Amino acid sequence: MVASGAKDMREGDREDLLLHRRLSAGDRGAFDELYRRYAPTAYGIAYRLTGQQLLAQDVVHDAFLALWRAPEAFDATRGAFRSFFLSLVHHRAVDTIRREERIRARQDRAANLEPVVGEDPSERVVDEDFLTRRRSEVRDALADLSAEQRQVLEMAYFAGKTQVRIAEELGIPLGTVKTRTFAALRKLRRALETED
Amino acid sequence: MDRPGPPGPQPDPEEHERIDELLAGYALRSLTGEDAAEADRVLSHHVPDCARCRQTLLALSDTVADLALAVDPIEPPETLLPRLHRELEPRGGRPSVGRWAGVAVGTAVVLIAGGMAVSQGLRAGDLKAQNDLFAQALRYAQRPNADNARLVGAGATEPAPVSEVAAPDVDHFFLIGSDVPAAPVGQAYGIWLSNGVETLFAGFFVPGPEVTVVKVPFDRSRFDRVLITLEVPGTVPTRPGEAVWEAAA
Numbered sequence: 001m002v003a004s005g006a007k008d009m010r011e012g013d014r015e016d017l018l019l020h021r022r023l024s025a026g027d028r029g030a031f032d033e034l035y036r037r038y039a040p041t042a043y044g045i046a047y048r049l050t051g052q053q054l055l056a057q058d059v060v061h062d063a064f065l066a067l068w069r070a071p072e073a074f075d076a077t078r079g080a081f082r083s084f085f086l087s088l089v090h091h092r093a094v095d096t097i098r099r100e101e102r103i104r105a106r107q108d109r110a111a112n113l114e115p116v117v118g119e120d121p122s123e124r125v126v127d128e129d130f131l132t133r134r135r136s137e138v139r140d141a142l143a144d145l146s147a148e149q150r151q152v153l154e155m156a157y158f159a160g161k162t163q164v165r166i167a168e169e170l171g172i173p174l175g176t177v178k179t180r181t182f183a184a185l186r187k188l189r190r191a192l193e194t195e196d
Numbered sequence: 197m198d199r200p201g202p203p204g205p206q207p208d209p210e211e212h213e214r215i216d217e218l219l220a221g222y223a224l225r226s227l228t229g230e231d232a233a234e235a236d237r238v239l240s241h242h243v244p245d246c247a248r249c250r251q252t253l254l255a256l257s258d259t260v261a262d263l264a265l266a267v268d269p270i271e272p273p274e275t276l277l278p279r280l281h282r283e284l285e286p287r288g289g290r291p292s293v294g295r296w297a298g299v300a301v302g303t304a305v306v307l308i309a310g311g312m313a314v315s316q317g318l319r320a321g322d323l324k325a326q327n328d329l330f331a332q333a334l335r336y337a338q339r340p341n342a343d344n345a346r347l348v349g350a351g352a353t354e355p356a357p358v359s360e361v362a363a364p365d366v367d368h369f370f371l372i373g374s375d376v377p378a379a380p381v382g383q384a385y386g387i388w389l390s391n392g393v394e395t396l397f398a399g400f401f402v403p404g405p406e407v408t409v410v411k412v413p414f415d416r417s418r419f420d421r422v423l424i425t426l427e428v429p430g431t432v433p434t435r436p437g438e439a440v441w442e443a444a445a
Contacts, residue, residue, distance in 0.1 A: 028284060045267050060272055068280075083258045153224075181224065185256055
């Protein structure tokens with residue numbers, strides 16, 4: 001089962017690479033296909049961070065437009081397209097919330113992994129198989145972290161908080177935040193590599 | 197990330213542990229202040245020559261990217277894809293010279309005594325697009341919250357021949373140059389936007405005769421600084437070249 005998932009994953013990454021090449025040549029069909037694959041994930045994470053539909057739309061819009069206008073920003077030798085694009089979306093979402101202090105209050109809701117109230121998106125989105133499997137692997141790996149490790153990761157990634165702010169909010173030394181963060185990512189990596 | 201790569205310049209293990217933690221914070225975009233500056237230094241001066249740290253950074257970045265998959269996907273509004281379609285410029289045959297080069301090239305508008313004239317050397321189709329662009333800039337400048345500020349020479353206070361017209365929460369702003377000298381031979385003016393977290397290349401500023409208007413498709417209020425730099429034409433720069441003019445928030 002794991003081997004099959006890993007195979008699907010690699011196949012999915014290869015398809016992404018081919019789509020990216022076509023997009024680089026100006027193929028709008030490839031753009032649409034990549035949009036179909038990644039827009040729901042991108043919108044999900046953008047909405048999780050910003051807590052506002054319009055801001056989330058802007059984040060996703062900007063990310064896809066940047067992809068179209070500068071496809072050369074993706075370097076296939078530095079990882080999968082999925083990693084590149086989802087990082088791009090996350091960075092833009094983080095930048096957005098840091099500039100939108102007025103939505104700070106909404107981030108408390110974002111700092112957990114429960115679905116946003118009023119949204120039941122999972123039934124309306126049909127993922128690629130390889131993404132569905134990867135989602136399950138990532139969630140399992142997150143669940144295996146210690147509560148302290150998961151907490152700093154969620155505050156940093158899903159709420160876009162800086163390490164300094166995390167230390168302040170948790171009342172722990174900044175050095176502890178750094179150590180926990182790296183330990184959490186290292187453990188996640190090991191778990192996901194095993195799945196690969 | 198815990199498997200060392202091929203040998204390279206190797207700091208002591210404690211130093212590498214500190215760098216690992218720094219790279220983790222960098223990958224999560226959660227560094228600020230001195231840590232962010234230190235990460236910049238490490239990324240510029242150590243990581244490129246250290247196979248272990250390059251591998252660590254890649255592994256961290258991949259892992260962080262996968263965190264997006266922990267969130268339930270949500271179908272975006274149906275209007276988003278059509279909105280994107282409207283903004284996708286044809287790219288066939290466009291030289292790969294940068295993110296917004298296609299926007300910047302050919303946007304020169306010639307003004308005479310407050311009115312608008314046209315360059316005799318431009319095609320009629322170009323002229324219409326350029327005039328439209330200038331009209332857009334004029335309308336934009338009339339927004340109640342639009343701000344007009346002149347850039348200054350980098351590191352000094354002398355006024356630059358380029359001004360910006362920007363309004364908050366609008367997905368674009370304008371750079372307007374007046375009698376901008378041509379870039380030195382073998383170089384081109386690049387436009388960079390920076391907010392302390394991200395620095396991105398926004399395209400080339402190609403000066404035309406007299407007045408040049410460039411539409412920069414980013415919300416200016418997201419960025420602290422606009423830089424005009426010297427870059428190698430025909431390439432996509434990854435870091436800002438020598439700054440010529442700049443504007444702060």
